[in-house]
Amino acid sequence: xxxxxxxxxxxxxxxxxxxxxxxxERALRAHRQQHSGVAAYENRARYxxxxxxxxAPQDPVPWVCxxxxxxxxVYQRRPEHCVxxxxxxxxxxxxxxxxxxxxxxxxxxxxxxRILQFLLSRTVPCSARLASVFDFGRWVASWAxxxxxxxxxxxxxKIEQCRLYRAEGKVPPLWRRQxxxxxxxxxxxxxxxxxxRKADPAMxxxxxxxxxxxxxxxxxxxxxAAAVFTAMEPYATREPWDSLEERPPGPDGGQAxxxxxxxxxxxxxxxxxxxxxxxxxxxxxxxxxxxxxx
Numbered sequence: 001x002x003x004x005x006x007x008x009x010x011x012x013x014x015x016x017x018x019x020x021x022x023x024x025e026r027a028l029r030a031h032r033q034q035h036s037g038v039a040a041y042e043n044r045a046r047y048x049x050x051x052x053x054x055x056a057p058q059d060p061v062p063w064v065c066x067x068x069x070x071x072x073x074v075y076q077r078r079p080e081h082c083v084x085x086x087x088x089x090x091x092x093x094x095x096x097x098x099x100x101x102x103x104x105x106x107x108x109x110x111x112x113x114r115i116l117q118f119l120l121s122r123t124v125p126c127s128a129r130l131a132s133v134f135d136f137g138r139w140v141a142s143w144a145x146x147x148x149x150x151x152x153x154x155x156x157x158k159i160e161q162c163r164l165y166r167a168e169g170k171v172p173p174l175w176r177r178q179x180x181x182x183x184x185x186x187x188x189x190x191x192x193x194x195x196x197r198k199a200d201p202a203m204x205x206x207x208x209x210x211x212x213x214x215x216x217x218x219x220x221x222x223x224x225a226a227a228v229f230t231a232m233e234p235y236a237t238r239e240p241w242d243s244l245e246e247r248p249p250g251p252d253g254g255q256a257x258x259x260x261x262x263x264x265x266x267x268x269x270x271x272x273x274x275x276x277x278x279x280x281x282x283x284x285x286x287x288x289x290x291x292x293x294x
Contacts, residue, residue: 013052013055013056013059016048016051016052016055016056017052017055017056017059017061017062019048019052020045020048020049020051020052020061020062020065021061021065023041023044023045023048023049023065024045024048024049024065024068024069026041026044026045027041027042027044027045027069027072028068028069028071028072030042031071031072038072042069042072045065045069046066046069048065049062049063049065049066049069050062050066052065053066058104059104060100060101060104060105060108060111063097063100063101063104063111064101064108064110064111064114066080066094066097066100067094067097067098067101067111067114067115067118068114068117070093070094070097070114070118071114071117071118071120071121072121074121074122074123075123076092076093076122080094080096080097081093081094081118083095083096087135087139089135089139090132090135090136090139091119091122091124091128091132093115093118093119094115094118098111098112098115107144107145107148107150109148109149109150112140112150112153113156115136116133116136116137116153116156116157116160119132119133119136120133120160120164126164126168129164130161130164130165133157133160133161133164134154134157134158134161136153136157137153137154137155137156137157137158138154138157138183138187140153140154141153141154141187141190141191144194146194146195146198147194147195147198147199148195148199149195149199149204149205149208150195151187151190151191151194151195152191152195152208152211152212152215154183154184154187154191155184155187155188155191155211155212155214155215156211158178158179158184158215159211159214159240159243159244162175162243162244163243166243175244176218179215179218179219180218180219180220184215184219185219185220185221187215188212188215188216188218188219188221188224189216189219189221189224191212191215192212192216192221192224192227192228195208195212196209196212196227196228196231201231204231206232206235206236206237207237207239209228209231209232210232210236210237210239210240210241210258211239211240212228213225213228213229213232213261213262213265214240214241214244214261216228216265217261217264217265218261222264222265222268222269222272223265223268223269223272223273225261225265226265226266226268226269227269229261229262229265229266230266236255236258238254238255239254240254241254241255241257241258241261242254244257245257
């Protein structure tokens with residue numbers, strides 16, 4: 001369909017940008033599936049993204065597309081993926097591409113999450129990936145403006161660390177207890193106060209709220225977690241609950257953990273808020289087919 005659109009409007013920027021998006025997602029899927037033709041998909045995607053940067057020079061999306069392709073270059077053979085960062089604790093990476101996005105759209109959420117994916121994809125020891133992911137999240141949170149979901153990067157980084165541990169078969173003991181210790185407790189509260197409380201409710205994504213709800217619940221900030229769970233209603237996402245189940249997740253994909261966290265948070269809020277009543281403490285959503293669970 002994108003090719004048809006491009007054929008009908010060859011001088012339009014929009015189909016060029018959309019084609020870049022589609023080609024990049026195909027390349028990333030081929031990379032994840034270890035497809036034998038991943039190099040051809042990557043080259044096609046890179047060409048489409050570069051063409052889009054020329055057709056839409058002020059649009060950040062083509063640069064986000066180029067940034068996304070960096071995770072395929074696991075050996076960092078391309079020069080643009082080996083740029084030294086301004087933060088000395090971080091490794092070389094596609095920082096110039098991130099700067100290009102920032103010139104067009106400061107604090108672009110997707111761009112910073114693409115950097116997380118790049119850091120996780122590098123062929124370096126697991127310990128180095130773990131360190132770089134959290135160093136990145138901590139660095140971003142140190143300067144992220146109030147009202148932006150960038151303040152959630154430490155929580156995302158911590159959860160990605162758990163996924164790495166599980167992939168290596170080395171889930172650390174007392175995982176949840178780490179969230180109640182510094183600095184994770186402070187990061188969770190900073191995200192709640194600086195993003196959740198300040199951002200336009202219409203601009204808060206359910207995914208970001210799900211990660212924040214987990215971070216607050218795990219760090220024993222039940223009043224704040226209850227506020228986030230209430231704001232999410234009636235929706236929820238599988239992540240991060242699916243990846244953080246303490247036992248092998250079943251077909252519900254982490255729903256039991258989410259319902260437990262929600263139930264405990266709302267119960268605490270009900271018992272610690274003087275004006276709380278049934279309207280302030282709704283029952284958990286049903287675990288059946290009518291739940292808005294994605």
